[in-house]
């Protein structure tokens with residue numbers, strides 16, 4: 001009984017960290033699979049016309065992706081890509097890029 005209560009407490013205590021790790025992990029997976037083809041992970045290739053994402057403000061990245069997604073910001077490429085991301089995907093990938101040191 002006491003053990004059960006204790007493990008319950010432990011689980012609750014550990015969960016926020018797990019959720020946080022999952023966010024960054026999922027964000028990294030999306031970045032590596034999709035975004036890095038154009039934006040790179042840390043920096044785009046020198047002559048590429050794509051903005052750098054690493055180390056940018058997380059809220060700015062989220063806002064930009066939401067605007068691409070609902071097409072209030074126009075870009076043929078990014079409208080299509082952001083349109084296929086869920087709110088969670090946007091939050092994860094923005095957090096991942098924002099926390100990277102450029």
Ligand code: HEC
Pocket residue numbers: 030031034035036037038039049050051053061064065074075077078081085093094
């Ligand atoms: C096929 C190439 C391509 C891919 C793949 C791509 N992007 Fe982009 N991205 C662009 C281009 C081009 C722009 C500039 C568009 C514009 O003029 O607004 C851009 C702009 C952005 C911006 C705005 C940056 C700023 O400075 O305002 C963000 C944020 C962004 N992309 C995030 C992503 C994320 C996250 C992914 C992966 C889910 C991704 N992009 C995948 C080509 C790409």
